[in-house]
Amino acid sequence: MTTPKLLNRLTFRQLQVFRAVYEQHSYSRAAEALGLTQPAVSAQIRQLEQAIGQPLFKYAGRTLHLLPAADALAASTRAIFGQVSRLQMTLSDMDGTISGELNLAAVSTAQYVVPHLLARFRAHYPYVQVRLRVCNRSQALVRLAERRDDLVIMARVPEDDELTFMPILDxxxxxxxxxxxxxxxxxxxxxxxxxxxxxxxxxxxxxxxxxxxxxxxxxxxxxxxxxxxxxxxxxxxxxxxxxxxxxxxxxxxxxxxxxxxxxxxxxxxxxxRHSWCTVHPRDHFPTPVTELFLRFVRDHLDELHEHFAAPPSPMPSHGVDCLPVTAY
Structure with a gap:
């Protein structure tokens, strides 16, 4: 199959659905994450397999196995969507806004810290859509292994050279x-x-x-x-x-x-004593919005430490009302 023919037959929607199935290791979980029906996901994957001329997934019982073509396509898909995200960030920067999505999972103990970070972050970047899922440590490890989130925030990070982490607070x-x-x-x-x-x-x-x-x-x-x-x-x-x-x-x-x-x-x-950390797989390259969030957290660590080391008191005002952004 020639490259022009492949380019003409591939769609971003197919790649989006593929990425969800690949990361979730499940058609049903991918459908839930994308807000689609499972037959719609299956149809998109069939069309994609026809376009590339290779099978991507195979079920053995109730277990979904990734075939070699899926790993090759996943690497290219990460690069494609990474470039699109960077283009979106560049265009947003040009018109004075930065937009995108930030999907986080946090262990339940971190729920006392993460909202303070998100409030500051959203005050600076109101067009970023933030989603936070709170779970226990066992569930967080599963989500981390299945690459369901941009970042997982947890303590007691496993000793694994395949993980990248940044301590944020004791x-x-x-x-x-x-x-x-x-x-x-x-x-x-x-x-x-x-x-x-x-x-x-x-x-x-x-x-x-x-x-x-x-x-x-x-x-x-x-x-x-x-x-x-x-x-x-x-x-x-x-x-x-x-x-x-x-x-x-x-x-x-x-x-x-x-x-x-x-x-x-x-x-x-x-x-x-353990430190809460931001964690992601080393080979799961952060999106531009994720990189922005990590940089923001690093820049505000001193403020966070100072607040939680002091007796309970309201966080200092960030000077922004928590109101939805209105498009004119």
């Missing part, structure tokens, strides 16, 4: 109890003393739970009296209701501690 996890809890008056309480109470914990796959369980194993402490609750907010409310004790991110409870609704407990081996 995540301290601390033991908390309700005011008046007997352990607050105990002489040098230990994690073993803590574990004799009902311990409220997130679901399996949560980063906070995994870090806590690892520390308990290091100290040879069994967490025999656990009550599983689905979110950090539910755990926090459970401690305030005197249902049990918990280990939670300091940023998740700093307002309640300041208000006297919760009390931090000093235990050996705590706080647990």
């Amino acid at each position: 995540n301290e996890m601390i033991p908390v109890v309700w005011p008046g809890h007997p352990l607050l008056d105990a002489d040098r309480p230990t994690l073993e003393d803590f574990a004799r109470h009902y311990v409220l914990m997130r679901e399996p796959g949560s980063g906070v739970r995994s870090a806590f369980e690892e520390r308990a194993a290091e100290q040879d402490v069994t967490l025999s009296h656990a009550i599983e609750l689905g979110t950090n907010e539910a755990v926090k409310q459970g401690v305030m209701a005197q249902l049990g004790v918990a280990v939670l991110p300091r940023l998740a409870v700093r307002l309640e501690i300041e208000a006297g609704l919760l009390a931090p407990l000093d235990l050996p081996g705590f706080p647990l």
Whole structure:
């Protein structure tokens, strides 16, 4: 097949659908991400396979396998869409606006930090459409492996040379109890003393739970009296209701501690410290908007650190009303 014939038969829509299927490893998930029906996705892929004269995917049972032509096309598609994105950024810069999409996934503990970054970023670049999905650590690792997002924001980044990451803020996890809890008056309480109470914990796959369980194993402490609750907010409310004790991110409870609704407990081996990081696969080249966001985060790290290191207070004004941009 000659190059002109291939150029005449390829469409950007086919490549867009292909990219979604390739990254999601699923026709149904690609259809959901694109807002299409699964038959529409299948039809686009069939047309693309006819255009290039090669099969791209093959199902074995319920598993979608990538064929060699898919890997070759994926590399070219990344380059094509990267150039189109850069063209869009150049044109936007010429008329005084920068537009595009930024798709983020963040572990649930990072939800106390990421909105502050997004507010600043959107104030400077109001035409960028931002999407944020909050998930637990296990889900974040799956999304990272399947390249579903431009960036994943998480702590405890896996030791993997194929990942690129940038630390943005420390995540301290601390033991908390309700005011008046007997352990607050105990002489040098230990994690073993803590574990004799009902311990409220997130679901399996949560980063906070995994870090806590690892520390308990290091100290040879069994967490025999656990009550599983689905979110950090539910755990926090459970401690305030005197249902049990918990280990939670300091940023998740700093307002309640300041208000006297919760009390931090000093235990050996705590706080647990990990850094939230922006993460993406090394071979998943950032889009221009993603590069812009990463540069923006680097430029505002000092401001972010200063705010969260101080007692709770409103963020300094960024001087922009949070109103939708109106096209005239």
